[in-house]
Amino acid sequence: MIELEGLTKRFGAKTAVDHLSFQVRPGVVTGFLGPNGAGKSTTMRMMLDLDNPTSGTVRIDGKHYRELPEPLKYIGALLDAKSMHGGRTAYNNLLCLAQSNRIPERRVAEVLDLVGLTAVAKKKSKGFSLGMGQRLGIASALLGDPEILMFDEPVNGLDPEGILWIRNLMKGLASEGRTIFVSSHLMSEMALTAQHLVVIGQGRLLADLSMADFIQQNSRSYVRLRSPQQERLKDVLHEAGISAVSVPATGALEIDGVESERLGELAAQHQIVLHELSPQRASLEEAFMRMTADSVEYHAHAPGAPGAVGSADNPARPADVPAWGAGFEAKRKGGE
Amino acid sequence: MTGPTPSGPVPAAATPGATTPGGATGTAVRPAGYSSPLPTPRPHLGHALASEWTKLVSVRSTLWTLGSLVVVVVGIGLLFVAQSSDRDYIGLTFATPALFGLLVGQIAVMVLGVLTITSEHATGLVRTTFTAAPERHRVLTAKYLVFSATAFTVVSAAVFVVGLAGQIVHGGSAAGAHPANEWSGALLGSLYVTLLGILALAVGALIRHSAGAIAVMLGFVTLPPVIGAMLNIWEAAAPTGQVILEHNAPVALMTLFGMQESDVSLDMPGPGIHMLVILVVTGAAVIASYLTVGRRDV
Numbered sequence: 326m327i328e329l330e331g332l333t334k335r336f337g338a339k340t341a342v343d344h345l346s347f348q349v350r351p352g353v354v355t356g357f358l359g360p361n362g363a364g365k366s367t368t369m370r371m372m373l374d375l376d377n378p379t380s381g382t383v384r385i386d387g388k389h390y391r392e393l394p395e396p397l398k399y400i401g402a403l404l405d406a407k408s409m410h411g412g413r414t415a416y417n418n419l420l421c422l423a424q425s426n427r428i429p430e431r432r433v434a435e436v437l438d439l440v441g442l443t444a445v446a447k448k449k450s451k452g453f454s455l456g457m458g459q460r461l462g463i464a465s466a467l468l469g470d471p472e473i474l475m476f477d478e479p480v481n482g483l484d485p486e487g488i489l490w491i492r493n494l495m496k497g498l499a500s501e502g503r504t505i506f507v508s509s510h511l512m513s514e515m516a517l518t519a520q521h522l523v524v525i526g527q528g529r530l531l532a533d534l535s536m537a538d539f540i541q542q543n544s545r546s547y548v549r550l551r552s553p554q555q556e557r558l559k560d561v562l563h564e565a566g567i568s569a570v571s572v573p574a575t576g577a578l579e580i581d582g583v584e585s586e587r588l589g590e591l592a593a594q595h596q597i598v599l600h601e602l603s604p605q606r607a608s609l610e611e612a613f614m615r616m617t618a619d620s621v622e623y624h625a626h627a628p629g630a631p632g633a634v635g636s637a638d639n640p641a642r643p644a645d646v647p648a649w650g651a652g653f654e655a656k657r658k659g660g661e
Numbered sequence: 662m663t664g665p666t667p668s669g670p671v672p673a674a675a676t677p678g679a680t681t682p683g684g685a686t687g688t689a690v691r692p693a694g695y696s697s698p699l700p701t702p703r704p705h706l707g708h709a710l711a712s713e714w715t716k717l718v719s720v721r722s723t724l725w726t727l728g729s730l731v732v733v734v735v736g737i738g739l740l741f742v743a744q745s746s747d748r749d750y751i752g753l754t755f756a757t758p759a760l761f762g763l764l765v766g767q768i769a770v771m772v773l774g775v776l777t778i779t780s781e782h783a784t785g786l787v788r789t790t791f792t793a794a795p796e797r798h799r800v801l802t803a804k805y806l807v808f809s810a811t812a813f814t815v816v817s818a819a820v821f822v823v824g825l826a827g828q829i830v831h832g833g834s835a836a837g838a839h840p841a842n843e844w845s846g847a848l849l850g851s852l853y854v855t856l857l858g859i860l861a862l863a864v865g866a867l868i869r870h871s872a873g874a875i876a877v878m879l880g881f882v883t884l885p886p887v888i889g890a891m892l893n894i895w896e897a898a899a900p901t902g903q904v905i906l907e908h909n910a911p912v913a914l915m916t917l918f919g920m921q922e923s924d925v926s927l928d929m930p931g932p933g934i935h936m937l938v939i940l941v942v943t944g945a946a947v948i949a950s951y952l953t954v955g956r957r958d959v
Contacts, residue, residue: 351695373792376958391795394703402792408785410720417719425712425794427704465789470697502695 326351327372327473327506332381334367334528341367343528344381349506351472354499356519356536357508358613360621364528365508366404369477373402385473397426397469403462403476411451415442415461418450419468428469436464455482463494473504480514492518512613516540524613526620543612548585550578551601552592561595562588577601709794709803717777717807726773727811731819733769734762738823747835753919755831755839756824756847760918763820764911767854770812771878774861777808779871787959797954801866805859805947812858817851843919849932850917856939857882857910863946866954885909908938 327349334342342364349355359365370376372383374390383390385399393399409418419433437446440460445453450461459479466474476495480488495518499505509515515522515536522539524532532539550569552558558578562569567588569578580588585604592599717723741758750757781787794800824847828839860881865874885905892902906912913935 370788370958373788374795375788375791377956393795395701396795397793398697398699398701400792404788404792405785408789410716410780410784410786412720412722412780413716414719417715421712421715421719422789422793424715425704425709425790425800427702427708428699432699470699472695472697 326386326504328384329368329372330382330384332368332371332383333379334364334371334376335379341528342371342378345525345528345530346381347523347530347533349473349504349523350521351504352499352502353520354495354505354507354518355521355523356515357506357523357525358510358512358515359508359525359531360510360617363510363525363617363620365510365525366477367528368525369402369404369475369506369508372475373400373404395426395428395469397422397428397471399469399471400473400475401466401469401471402474403459403466403479405462405477407458409450409458409461409465412449414447415450415453415464416446418461419465422465423468426469432468432470436467439467440464456484456487459483459487459491463491471503474498474506476505476507478508478510480509480511488514512610513608516609524616526617529620531616531620539612540609543607543616544609545581545607547605547607548580548583548588549575549601549603549605550580550588550592550599551576552578552597552599554597557595558592558597561591561597565591579605704794706799706803709799710807712794713800713803713807717811720780722776722780723773723811726769726776727815730766730769730815733766734759734816734819735822737762737765738819739826742823742827742830745831747831747833750827750831750836750839754824754843754846755827756820756844756850757918757920758827759820759823759847760850760914760920762823763816763850763854763918764914766816766819767857767882767910767914768879770816770854770858771861771882772875773812774808774858775865775871775874775878777804777862778865779869779874782869782959783871791959798951801951801954805862808862809855809859813851813855816854817848820847820851846917846919846932849936850914853910853913853917853936853939856943860939860943860946863943863950866950867946882910886911908935910939913939 329348330346332342332345333340345364345368357365357368367376371378372385372390374383385393390396390400413421415437416433419436420430422428423430423433434443434446437443440463442457442460442464445457450458453461459482463476463479466476474495476491479491479495483491492514495505495507499520507515507518520536522532522534522536523530534542550558555571555576555578559569559571562578562580567580567583569580571578585602589599589602592602738758738761741761745758781790790800791797824844832839857878861874861878864877865871868874868877886909889902889904889906889909892898892905894902907930916929916935917932
């Protein structure tokens, strides 16, 4: 169990983490989401006592990180795949970590085997590919066989096979009763691995809820209809007691909560020509982007493609992106 | 590059229905906390020392810096021994030939001292290190101890080899009297170079940047003679210039190895003063490194 209470970190005038309070519960995978620059890594560094919080506290099983006698046996962390000395072999990189925590040397070979790096154990880690470096980092996190595991963007730069491997590894570790805390900026990835979600934007807590709740609240399904006889179609739908929303941007109608079969039959009865009849489902990615839209720190300003990170189906993105912090300021004023 | 294929029992333990979003929620049985079968004896400074020793011997830079030190000190020293005659040792000690190599070789010791800590900052390893050992002072202490023991052993061994060669080749009666305590100067000289290395480690810990820290240390050993000479030009600054000229690393090493210029040696500082100066400077830097490393963000 990790508890954060009012955690704040300021770098000069910029507040990277702003009064963050949440708990990471044991036995589940907790996803830590936020856009780039939201303060995820800073928060994780403060949890590991690498950065000093400006205010607030982090407790691990009720203790401060510095009070843990052999921290690798409590928490294993993958912060950055490059946090190793490239001139050292994979084996030696892990050996000096094991020695500092009085972990038996045989454990080094065990974790190298676990992540599939046995063949390159005696190779210098600077020659490793991104994926191999990531595996070495995970091996170092698993070295102390810890109860709590923290992974900062573990799937970054991995091939599909590696992503699948990490996904299954995390689930396996959680099923053994371990606490898994994993950060990501990919909602789709989290949807597959996490049971609980903590979402932050600009250092502030935006959501702290179970994955099931998030999906229920955010995945809206609807049917899209396009027809050259749109006015007639609207009348027919109205008579049938179905409310339709017209989307001027696409010239289509969107209907919530009605089966596509029924809509198709209805149109056929009234002999209305349909150009499109398609069931749609708002993705969790869109829900996540809507949630964090105001707090995205780095916007791309590509001409003609506002919100280049968004999908074409996402009408929620305004065409003129406000300067960063504007939405946040407005929200704060509104809140006061 | 052919990536290694994943193996091990853990991935196989994946829950079924893994690909449906939210499939594992709600119904999942939450196991009570995990407890590791690994033994949990408390680590202490000894384990930090073992860890730092592994770090030191498992990188190539240690071999390069200490190797070049030995080659330079022994090589130049033996060359001097071979080219000198017994009579040359009347005013000198047998270890004096090691001085010439050491004036160059001290740079290798300082570079190794700096790299001992800055390589961790450069690679990001320092985060892993401090995550594994949040007792940062323990890590720093282990670094100081492992580095200084290694540096002193290698430097004094190289000096001893040269001194021994000098004694064997030129130990005849023409070399004059050589009391056994002349070796203490060579030992102090080795200690002086080790202290320069410790100072370099402290500067590395403060600056956290290899090139910057090495530049500072090079300035520390090469600039005083230049600055002292410049200050000597002005009458007002001349006394300060004289102090700087008399108290700096090259002069100290020459004094410790018995190379004083005998005609002006009347008011030159002795070995004790030089050792005191380097001890105070290094001590201050080491204390500063403990104060900053303990509380700084990494």
